[in-house]
Amino acid sequence: MSGFEASAACAEMMDRIDPLAQFRHRFQIPTVEGRQQVYFLGNSLGLQPVTVRQQVDRILGQWSQLGVEAFFHADLPWMELPSLSYPVLSKIIGCLPTELTVMSQLTVNLHLLMASFYQPKAHRYKILCEAKAFPSDQYMMASQVRLHGYDPNQAIIEVSPPPGEHCIREQDILEAIDQHADSLALIFWGGVNYYTGQVFDMAAIAHAAHQAGARVGFDLAHAAGNIPLALHDWDVDFAAWCHYKYLNGGPGAVAGAYVHERHHAEAQTPRLNGWWGNDPQTRFEMAKAHQPSPTAEAWQVSTPSPILHACLQASLDLFAEAGWDRIQEKTLRLSQWLRFLLDQIEDKFPDKGFHCITPRQAHGCQASLLTGANGKKMFDCLTSEGIFADWREPNVIRLAPVPLYNSFSEVWRCYEVFCHFLSTAHSDQLCPFWPIQRVT
Ligand SMILES: Cc1ncc(COP(=O)(O)O)c(C=O)c1O
Structure with missing residues (x-):
């Protein structure tokens, strides 16, 4: 070096x-x-x-002065806070600003995205993942598989490092995809392994997943704000990450989710809906039928916390300034x-x-x-x-x-x-x- x-x-x-x-x-x-x-x-x-304290104080002051009106009438209306983060985050995640949203927590977002993108069919029901994925991811996958009536022991295929080694060989991942190609519904992987720090070749995994006819999603907890990402160009279907690690959004920070734009308008994609995923143009008409936002915001469910968004924005402003x-x-x-x-x-x-x-x-x-x-x-x-x-x-x-x-x-x-x-x-x-x- x-x-x-x-x-x-x-x-x-x-x-x-x-x-x-x-x-x-x-x-x-x-x-x-x-x-x-x-x-x-x-x-x-x-x-x-x-600057976090000052930003949180600002929100608290707006709440005390304006009450619920602050959603629309604060100097910076609370309604606009989530989308303020999109320009910086889209550079960090490597996607279009319309392909990401900021909401909820990492494991919750993974469940929401799995509801859309893990759609097992008779012969295609398996998930291929890394052995020793972060425990929350393992629990998430096993419970998703069970929800669909499958046995995790059969439906989840783990790729391990060779005996005596600690990191997974890229070749072994590609071979496993090839070997299970006919039965794979999804490849789900961590972009950076939390234990070893191994950075995976997400482009190669995404390509191989699609060649096999499966979807591909990533947990970017240890990748977002750490390594270069290009999710859109890699053609990744979905991803989620937290903002409390490399992105300094604070403990329990509001998390991130990405959905490739080709899925936004797919009427047949199932989704767990909430009113915050309704198109903002019609959200407050309180109509019976859900009209999804035309962007990744369709996956939002609940009212965002202006306090958590302000904490995150304080850090993203520094990312923008530093470049x-x-x-x-x-x-x-x-x-x-x-x-x-x-x-x-x-x-x-x-x-x-x-x-x-x-x-x-x-x-x-x-x-x-x-x-x-x-x-x-x-x-x-x-x-x-x-x-x-x-x-x-x-x-x-x-x-x-x-x-x-x-x-x-x-x-x-x-x-x-x-x-x-x-x-x-x-x-x-x-x-x-x-x-x-x-x-x-
Ligand atoms: C790789 C990975 N996935 C998932 C999680 C769980 O995140 P959360 O508790 O925000 O759902 C973590 C937490 O550290 C993590 O490191």
Whole structure:
């Protein structure tokens, strides 16, 4: 990986020339005893943009002043809040602004989309998915299959990594699609695996799914706002994602859903309707028959929360200001820097450290480290040294430096803590207190 040298000076130099460095100050960085922490958990819950409080206060003020009238008569009418996010999100998701909507929560949105796009027929009833998908996705698929009267053990086909490996081989996915082609109703996949950080070739999966006569949908929880996406061009049928990870929309943030435009006007597509999916032009006529919105908004069901939309918009404004292209460039550089330093550690401490299982060609933020017997201690050491990562049972540390609020120097600091721990770990102690400098 060109141009790197394992030194603090190299990290500082990259921070100096980072065009996005100042965006860090637009987020609330968690502190412990007044010291800013190194927050590598953007893959779990993104940090709070500093403007969120003001945006939420604005909505609360409008509610107190205008009551329900704020839906139509606030300075920025609440009715318009969801669609404000579409221009930025459509770039991030890689689709037309009319192909996405913002609503509800991720697993709920997946159920709503499955109601439309998982339509098993006598011989075509199977779902092909990744083994060890996020548990909520597994529960969602199994319950959908049962709703249609099938047995999940027969209807859900999982593709696993080869024995002794952690990531799924692309070739195995394509072969499985081919093998089950006649019985597949749907391929459902995570764009980025939550455990390993593996980025899947969604274009190839979508193409193979359609060749097999099946539909294709993605869970983009760990992909949206992290890696480049082009759902429209990849011809993906549907997808859903959350906004609380890389998109910093806040805990339980309102989620996203995408439906390819070719499905919008399909009269035969079943859908679970609610009044918010009715065409806004006629919604308040309160007619008996549902008239679907001509866009992906037809999949909306219930009244949106202006508070949740305001939280999300505060973050999307920062994405718009920073520019999605520049954000992706920094993601790539940061993750290459992280990988370069992890390689150095693996070389220096081949037997007692960790092995990074995230495939090298992945270019998202996350790196997953498979640890050994001292893994939990190593993780506790990171935490005690002010580095917030996460621990996934049974033995993985996930690190996700993100472009808008993490720096190259923070990655360097993480490297130093690992090296210090590993060079002292034989003493069977947690590493002693390492001087934590304020990161500005
Ligand atoms: C890959 C993936 N899918 C689904 C979910 C569930 O999301 P929610 O609780 O918002 O429905 C998560 C949550 O972290 C996730 O990581």
